[in-house]
Structure formats: structure tokens, C-alpha cells
Amino acid sequence: MKNRIIDWARDKFRRPKKTAQASCNVITRADHTISREQISPNALRVLYRLKDAGYAAFLVGGGVRDILLGCQPKDFDVATDAHPEAIRELFRNSRIIGRRFRLVHVFFQNEIIEVSTFRANVIEETRTIKNSDTGMIFRDNTYGTIEEDAWRRDFTVNALYYNIADFSVVDYMNGMYDLKHRLIRMIGDPTQRYHEDPVRLLRAIRLSAKLKFDVESETETTLKSLSHLLQHVATSRLYDECLKLFFCGHASLTYQKLLHYRYMDALFPQTMSVLQTQKNKTYEKLILLAMDATDARIQSDNNVNPAFLLAVLLWPVLQDQMSKMKNKKDKFFFRLFQMISDIIKTQVDAMMIPKRLQFAIQAIWILQFQLEKRRKSRIYNTFQHRYFRAAFDFMGLRVQAGEMSPECFNWWEKFQSVNADEKQKMIEVLK
Ligand code: ATP
Ligand code: MG
Numbered sequence: 001m002k003n004r005i006i007d008w009a010r011d012k013f014r015r016p017k018k019t020a021q022a023s024c025n026v027i028t029r030a031d032h033t034i035s036r037e038q039i040s041p042n043a044l045r046v047l048y049r050l051k052d053a054g055y056a057a058f059l060v061g062g063g064v065r066d067i068l069l070g071c072q073p074k075d076f077d078v079a080t081d082a083h084p085e086a087i088r089e090l091f092r093n094s095r096i097i098g099r100r101f102r103l104v105h106v107f108f109q110n111e112i113i114e115v116s117t118f119r120a121n122v123i124e125e126t127r128t129i130k131n132s133d134t135g136m137i138f139r140d141n142t143y144g145t146i147e148e149d150a151w152r153r154d155f156t157v158n159a160l161y162y163n164i165a166d167f168s169v170v171d172y173m174n175g176m177y178d179l180k181h182r183l184i185r186m187i188g189d190p191t192q193r194y195h196e197d198p199v200r201l202l203r204a205i206r207l208s209a210k211l212k213f214d215v216e217s218e219t220e221t222t223l224k225s226l227s228h229l230l231q232h233v234a235t236s237r238l239y240d241e242c243l244k245l246f247f248c249g250h251a252s253l254t255y256q257k258l259l260h261y262r263y264m265d266a267l268f269p270q271t272m273s274v275l276q277t278q279k280n281k282t283y284e285k286l287i288l289l290a291m292d293a294t295d296a297r298i299q300s301d302n303n304v305n306p307a308f309l310l311a312v313l314l315w316p317v318l319q320d321q322m323s324k325m326k327n328k329k330d331k332f333f334f335r336l337f338q339m340i341s342d343i344i345k346t347q348v349d350a351m352m353i354p355k356r357l358q359f360a361i362q363a364i365w366i367l368q369f370q371l372e373k374r375r376k377s378r379i380y381n382t383f384q385h386r387y388f389r390a391a392f393d394f395m396g397l398r399v400q401a402g403e404m405s406p407e408c409f410n411w412w413e414k415f416q417s418v419n420a421d422e423k424q425k426m427i428e429v430l431k
Contacts, residue, residue, distance in 0.1 A: 024170065025170075026171075027170075028167075033067070033070075034064065034162055034169065036167075038067045039063070039076065042076075042108040042113055043078065043113050044164075046091070046115060048164060050078070050080050050082055050087070050115075050164075051164050055082040056081045056118075056146065057078060057079075057163075057164045057165070058079045058163050058164065058170070059078060060158075060161050060162070061153075061158050063076040063162075064162045065175075065179065068160070068176075075112075076111075077114045078113060078116070079117075079161065080115060081118055082115075084104050087106075087115050091104070093108070094107065094115075095107070101116070101119065102117075103115060103116040117143050118146050118148065119143055119149055119152060120145075120152060121151060121196070146161065146172075150172040150187075154193070154200050154203055155178075155187065155203075155204070156174055156183075156187055157178050157179050157183075157211075158175070158207075159187060173187050182213045183213055183214055184204055184211075184214070186204070186219040191226070194222060194226050195229065198226070198229035198233050199237060199238075202230075202245060205223070205254065205263060206254060209248075209254040210248055224261055224262070227266045228266070230266040231266070235349070238267070238352065239351050242351060246309055247294065247304055247306070249295055250295065251292075251309075252291040252294075252295055254291075255287065255288070255291045268314070268351075269346075269350055270317040271316055274316045274317055275316060278316075282401050282402055282403045285400075286312060286397055286398060287312055289397045289400050289401055290309055290397055307357040307360035308360075308390050308394065310353060311365060314343055315365070318339065318340065322336075333369075336366070336369070340361075340362050340365055340366075341362075344361060360390070363385070363387040363391070364387050367382065367385060367387060367388065367391030367394075368394065371391060371408060372408050376430050379415075379427050383416075392413075395412070396409055414426070
């Protein structure tokens with residue numbers, strides 16, 4: 001049995017076949033647009049120190065891709081032939097991280113530069129055994145050449161290497177071609193690469209939304225059929241990816257692509273089941289409004305609280321369950337808390353949500369009922385609640401989506417704008 005699994009895994013995880021298109025192109029400085037001015041000074045410092053110590057040093061990944069596209073990279077990643085210990089020795093302000101693959105974080109005042117050693121995608125026969133039925137790689141801590149490093153990356157546009165030694169761009173995967181044609185193309189066989197690490201499914205969707213790129217046909221066909229693989233991803237990693245999906249400044253488009261490729265069902269199963277069974281379009285509108293609001297806040301450099309968006313995404317579930325609640329007067333809040341806790345628990349089975357966010361989601365929801373009730377004795381309590389502002393904004397979206405009339409929202413809006421005497425008068429005339 002053991003041998004059969006090893007054989008299967010060996011076959012399944014062989015290195016991607018090299019195709020005719022995979023030859024190494026070196027684009028000299030005169031033929032590309034990356035200038036050192038566009039690279040963060042800290043990343044440059046890291047690159048130069050590695051080079052001066054005799055190592056190969058390249059900027060790689062989103063940093064190269066985004067500069068070539070004329071946008072500001074989110075972060076800068078460096079790849080080198082120096083091993084983690086050697087990198088660690090070169091930078092006092094660094095730390096080796098990672099269990100599965102060790103890489104080095106070099107810390108600067110407000111930036112972390114991630115430095116990884118070239119590595120190869122290798123299966124280790126004894127270790128892959130336990131989890132090989134999911135097709136995922138569990139050990140890839142094997143160093144390799146720059147070419148092997150390029151093969152283990154996800155998409156061709158993410159495998160461009162900017163060489164600090166001569167300022168050229170090294171392209172093993174025809175990434176430049178795909179960049180020009182605005183295509184997200186998986187390196188190697190898409191089915192195999194998605195199985196190795198199903199998070200790549202979400203990365204393909206996120207990148208195509210962020211860059212407004214098409215997904216290359218084979219990469220896309222496979223993407224459409226593999227959403228079930230997400231169940232094999234650690235729920236904490238899914239949460240991290242979910243943040244990247246919705247807080248990259250392109251939440252609205254990302255959400256629509258997630259719907260299109262049917263990935264929302266894997267991430268928010270309860271929500272999708274309610275949206276699919278109800279004919280009511282209000283909740284779809286509410287979610288779209290929240291995505292737009294998130295993008296607008298990021299655009300204007302405002303803080304975003306993931307709990308707010310999660311509260312919106314799960315709100316249809318709570319509403320659906322509330323509509324089935326009989327005898328609402330009987331222990332209403334007790335039953336409401338129970339319902340909320342069950343919904344969050346079920347969601348956490350699909351995707352981890354940190355405890356503090358669970359608490360915030362619950363608070364935003366409970367406040368909806370308190371804002372609506374406006375009990376005289378609780379007005380100030382509600383108003384001074386830590387999550388009042390989030391709950392008020394949440395109600396604003398519900399009004400905009402047509403879920404409720406604006407009367408209550410307008411009352412609270414006015415309440416915030418008037419002085420203490422006026423506030424008191426507003427409370428006195430409440431029923
Ligand atoms: P951005 O930082 O803009 O979100 P990115 O492509 O830089 O996009 P990172 O998560 O910073 O994404 O990863 C840096 C690089 O590491 C990627 O460009 C890719 O080459 C590689 N990489 C990241 N995640 C994976 C993965 N799951 N499988 C293969 N390669 C990956
Ligand atoms: Mg990056």
C-alpha cells in the first residue's frame with residue numbers, strides 16, 4: 001500500500017514538464033522599464049549586500065511584475081543562492097522564519113523584505129505519504145537553482161527575476177509575453193500545480209482581479225473544476241487568503257470573480273446556500289455595497305476592519321434563521337446569541353476567524369437590534385459602544401440595499417450631530 005502511494009505521488013508530483021516555450025530569456029536593462037528608483041531602498045540594500053558578499057541576488061515575484069506594469073508593488077521579495085543561515089549572518093536585523101520552508105525576514109523601520117533561497121519542488125518520499133491523497137506537498141525544503149526556483153513558482157508573470165548584478169530581467173517561463181498579453185498562466189500542468197497547493201486557486205482569482213488580467217484558458221478551465229480542493233487547506237491559511245482577496249483594493253471585482261468561478265460556496269457555504277435559495281436580491285446588493293465601501297476606504301487610506309465585511313457576508317444567514325424563529329418575544333436575546341454563535345461556529349469550520357473578530361461580528365449584529373429598538377434607557381449605552389460606528393455604518397448599508405427604511409438610521413445620524421441638550425430632547429420624545 002505504502003509503495004503504491006509513493007508511486008502515485010511520484011507520478012503526480014513530478015516536476016512540471018518543460019515545454020518548448022520554456023527557454024531562458026535575458027532582457028537587458030535597455031529593453032525593460034525597471035529602474036532602481038522604483039525599488040524600495042530597503043530591498044536595494046538587501047540586494048546589494050547579498051551581491052557584495054558574492055551571492056546571486058534577484059528581486060522576484062509581485063515586485064518585478066508590478067513595476068513592469070507601472071504600478072506600486074505591495075511588497076518586495078528577494079531570491080538568492082545564499083542559504084538562510086548565511087543570509088541571517090549578513091543582516092543583523094533579520095530572523096529565520098517558516099517551518100515548511102525556511103526563509104529570512106529582514107526587518108526595517110516600516111518594511112519587511114522577505115529573502116528566500118532558490119528552491120526546487122521536490123517530493124520527499126517518506127514524508128508525503130500521510131497526506132498524499134490530497135495531492136498536497138508537505139515537504140519542499142530543498143534548495144535548487146534559479147531555474148528550479150522559477151519552476152516552483154505559481155504563475156509565469158510571478159517568475160520574473162530582476163538581477164541586481166547587471167539590472168537585467170531573467171525570464172524562464174515566458175512571463176514577459178504573458179505580462180504583455182495580460183494573462184495569468186500557471187507554470188507547468190495546472191491540475192498538478194493546483195493540487196500541490198490549492199491556495200493557488202485563490203491566488204489566480206485574486207491576481208486576475210487585481211491586475212485586470214484574463215486567466216489563460218487551461219489555467220481557467222482547471223480553476224473552474226477544482227474548488228473542492230480548498231477543503232484541504234488549513235482554515236487559518238484560508239482566512240489569511242480571504243483577507244488578501246477582499247483587502248487588496250479590488251474587493252468588488254474579486255468578489256464577482258469568486259462568484260463566477262463558484263469559489264464563494266467553498267469560502268462562505270452558509271451564505272451562498274441562503275443566497276441561492278432566496279429570490280430576494282437585497283442581500284446580494286448589500287454584499288456588493290460592502291465590497292464597494294471597502295475599496296473606497298482603501299483607496300482613501302482609511303482603516304478597514306475585516307469584522308465589518310465578515311458581518312455583512314454572514315448577515316443573510318442570520319436574517320434567514322431569524323425569519324424562521326418562532327415566538328420572537330420569548331427569550332429573544334438569549335436565542336439570538338445562540339444563533340449567532342452557531343453561525344460563527346459553522347463558518348469557522350470552513351474558514352478560521354480570530355476570536356477578537358468573532359466578538360466584533362457578534363457586537364455589530366447585536367447592535368443592529370439595539371439601534372432599531374432605541375430603548376430610552378439604553379441609548380447612551382449603545383452610542384458609547386466600542387462598535388457603535390461600525391454598527392451604524394452597517395445599518396447605512398442595509399438602508400442603501402433597501403433592506404430597511406431610513407427612518408432609524410436618520411435618527412442616529414442626527415443624534416450624532418447635535419449637542420447634549422438636543423440629544424436629551426431626542427431621547428425624551430422616543431416612545
Ligand atoms: P502581491 O504581493 O501583490 O499580493 P505576489 O505575487 O508578490 O503578489 P506574494 O504572496 O508576495 O504574492 O508572493 C511572492 C511570490 O512568491 C509570488 O509572486 C510567487 O512567485 C511566489 N508564490 C507565492 N505564493 C505561492 C504559491 N502558493 N505557490 C507558488 N508560488 C508562490
Ligand atoms: Mg508580493
